[in-house]
Amino acid sequence: MxxxxxxxxxxxxxxxxxxxxxxxxxxxxxRCQATxxxxxxxxxxxxxGKGYKNKKGEWVEGRLQIMTGINGFYQKANKI
Numbered sequence: 001m002x003x004x005x006x007x008x009x010x011x012x013x014x015x016x017x018x019x020x021x022x023x024x025x026x027x028x029x030x031r032c033q034a035t036x037x038x039x040x041x042x043x044x045x046x047x048x049g050k051g052y053k054n055k056k057g058e059w060v061e062g063r064l065q066i067m068t069g070i071n072g073f074y075q076k077a078n079k080i
Contacts, residue, residue, distance in 0.1 A: 016040065019048040024064045031066050043072035
């Protein structure tokens with residue numbers, strides 16, 4: 001992989017996809033590509049829920065939520 005692509009991936013992971021593991025990040029990028037929404041324009045967001053301990057005392061990692069922002073709805077509406 002080229003250095004510029006690696007730099008872009010690192011930047012996305014540390015800003016708009018903070019706290020995501022590699023499979024979650026891949027899912028988020030696939031969703032961005034499928035919808036044509038740009039996370040840098042606040043059109044789509046990756047939100048990671050907080051982890052917690054369940055009743056058995058085991059750690060449960062928070063779930064990933066991919067949400068369309070208002071700018072994403074505007075972008076899609078303006079294409080019609």
